[in-house]
Amino acid sequence: MELLSARGRSVWERMKASFWYEALKKKLPILVWLPRYSVKWLQMDLIAGMTVGLTVVPQALAYAEVAGLPVQYGLYSSFIGCFIYCFLGTSKDVTLGPTAIMSLLCASYIGHDPVQAILLTFLCGFIQLVMAIMHLGFLLDFISYPVIKGFTSSAALTIGFGQVKNILGLHDIPQQFFLQFYYTFRDIYETRVGDLILGLTSIALLVVLKVMKDSLAPTDEDTAVVVKVCRMVVWFFATARNAFVVVAAALVAYACELSGTKVFTLTGKTTQGLPPFKPPQFYEDTGNESLPFSEMVKDLGGGLAVIPLMGLLESLAIAKAFASQNEYRIDSNQELLAIGVTNLLGSFFSAYPVTGSFGRTAVNSQTGVCTPAGGIVTGVIVLLSLAFLMPLFYYIPKAALAAVIICAVAPMFDYKVVKTLWKVKKLDLLPFLLTFFMCFWEIQYGIVAGIILSGFMLLYKVARPKLEVSDHGVLVIVLDSGLNFPSAEYLSDTLYRQALLVSRPRSVILDCRHVSSIDYTVVNEIQDLLQQFRLNKVSLIFSGLRIVILEVLLAADLKGLEHTESVEEALQSLSGNKRTTCKVQQHQRTVISCYGLGDWILGYLCDLVMAVPCGDLRLQVSA
Known part of the structure; x- marks a missing residue:
């Protein structure tokens, strides 16, 4: 028994040595x-x-x-x-x-x-x-x-x-x-x-x-x-x-x-x-006076970032x-x-x-x-x-x-990049040209100006996601990105103009297959939209919601939330085939929580979650 214990300790010591060597x-x-x-x-x-x-x-x-x-x-x-x-x-x-x-x-x-x-x-x-x-x-x-x-x-x-x-x-x-x-x-x-x-x-x-x-x-x-x-x-x-x-x-x-x-x-x-x-030296003797560290850092200024x-x-x-x-x-x-x-x-x-x-x-x-x-x-x-x-x-x-x-x-000096940017995406010429010309004045200003302009262009895409609208008797709107707070008002205004502020209010199907993120501001806006659609006696149905997005919406306990697995099911639902409708409420789901499971079990359960059909069973995995 002692021999086995000694062997076990020896193996463990070798494992630890190997681990530390790999880390080193x-x-x-x-x-x-x-x-x-x-x-x-x-x-x-x-x-x-x-x-x-x-x-x-x-x-x-x-x-x-x-x-x-x-x-x-x-x-x-x-x-x-x-x-x-x-x-x-x-x-x-x-x-x-x-x-x-x-x-x-x-x-x-x-x-x-x-x-x-x-x-x-x-x-x-x-x-x-x-x-x-x-x-x-x-x-x-x-x-x-x-x-x-x-x-x-x-x-x-x-x-x-x-x-x-x-x-x-x-x-x-x-x-x-x-x-x-x-x-x-x-x-x-x-x-x-x-x-x-x-x-x-x-x-x-x-x-x-x-x-x-x-x-x-x-x-x-x-x-x-x-x-x-x-x-x-x-x-x-x-x-x-x-x-x-x-x-x-x-x-x-x-x-x-x-x-x-x-x-x-x-x-x-x-x-x-x-x-x-x-x-x-953290100070400098200039002859007439001694320059302290704080003044030297102040003189370096933006160089400490750039x-x-x-x-x-x-x-x-x-x-x-x-x-x-x-x-x-x-x-x-x-x-x-x-x-x-x-x-x-x-x-x-x-x-x-x-x-x-x-x-x-x-x-x-x-x-x-x-x-x-x-x-x-x-x-x-x-x-x-x-x-x-x-x-x-x-x-x-x-x-x-x-x-x-x-x-x-x-x-x-890459002059060919101008031609390439013009062919690929003309809008990217703006940060290029701004950075290029501003750097002749001060390099740090040129870099910062280019980064800020690129950031604004990125934020504009987040605040104005691309919406593809098609008419199938009802409006089908396809979202091509995540839903975050800068885009909440834009999405709400679009739905109001396209569906509610017309002579005859129309139902809307939101195709959310490409939506991978959502935040509370958007959830709050969705709650107001659902209420306005109910008051106008039309439907707002979400299709293709991912599990993580659906969990967020369920946690908010949105009244009247409807979703389907696909746009086709939503169209059938609105045409009168109620059997395919999936109305999900917070109290209708069964929650299974798993703690302390191995990675392979978690992977299996996550795959199982993705395979669960749209029904009353919902599986929540907690690591």
Whole structure:
């Protein structure tokens, strides 16, 4: 007996251990793929990590310029996400780091102040982490696709045009788009020829390399070795084109500096070494006064709502897109957790807010990455750049970085979406255009305006459900959605106008097959309608009611409530065949309550409920 008891305890302990291990794997996805890690995966992850590393370094420097920060902050923001996502991420392709959109958003709130940027990162990470813990990712569902496309298209133009000043070598140009547009053309006569030539040449070279990469056809097994080697060389330079162009431009600038000719506007002195590990400052000493935490948060304002949401939205959209393309699934809530932890810890390394990067994720996927471990290689390359290469960044021309940014954001401007929206649903052009044009003024206003307009359009559909009216001797009205309080008055007015306010009042059959929800306001309106139909000596019959809706109506004890299984039965009833009428009263039903049953019993009883014919027996299941 004791032996059996010991065996039972052993089995139970193994079950508990297995349970906790399975729960831990959900929170640490690295435990899923690490036990199966192979040498082949290591080779592919090394290649992908190095390729993305050569892409992220020049982009990080450029995006820091967009955010209005010293260029080293772009690198500070680029490595922590690589390591954290390896442990917490559920997508093999996604890379976290600074992006054009997040950099532009940050520039709107931090005012070129690194202290504000780091505090914003900490608060964004905290907000995103809370959202992940409370499973609030559904809030992102309220940002519609037209709003997203309007924002990204406007951001592409804003970011791209914002780099024109660096291509032209102009200085002291404001950040605001309309002022930027005005001052750029006002000061265009001050264009530096060297910057202009270098910028245009860099753009042309980036475009040519991208076209070369896109035009590469897959190789066959019979292809000659020399051809394969040449293809690999072309593919490597085309994939790492950002790094190639920036390095080439820096070498040209360095040669010019050695000759004593200052032709280009250079990045200038940058801080060398790894960022110090320290918590963000919750106050700021401006020299004349100390700015408390409350004032710093007040200055960030709407950025505490816009930036966390847009960061989550951008990262989740990228993860879902590549998961679908490469045939695997992601855990959306785990992705929220990964980006929240990344921003929270990133603030201790002087990072500004990061999210998933579409361009670098695409490079990661196309290079054949097998696991998130490829991010470790990318992170190491960034750290090595910070430790040893920062003095060389002095010679990087700003025109070359501007070319990298312009070519990176150009694909974000999706002009084809206008044609698609016009064909599919013209009304969706309204939130797209409102968001698009408002974002040129202030990005946060554009996003909020688009969301509000989309919300009003959604609420209008709820308040004005589609009603299909047909005449079969009596009126048959088909409802195509749920009945909730915004639609109560509209439904009541329609029935009054169509059936009661005519020369001869008419009976009505409400086809409720598609109605899946109802609330008390509608029930109260139905009670008034039933009374008015009785006073006019005509009938109001409900057909096709679902069990959950019928239970709500029965609980309200509506006097004179009638319903049938189908419209045909209701028509027969009104034509005089009383045998098919089903008049249901609260006291006529038998209630069977089931407590503590297993899921399979509940499932069986629910199926039984749906099969019960319209009669006196009603089955109510309580879990």
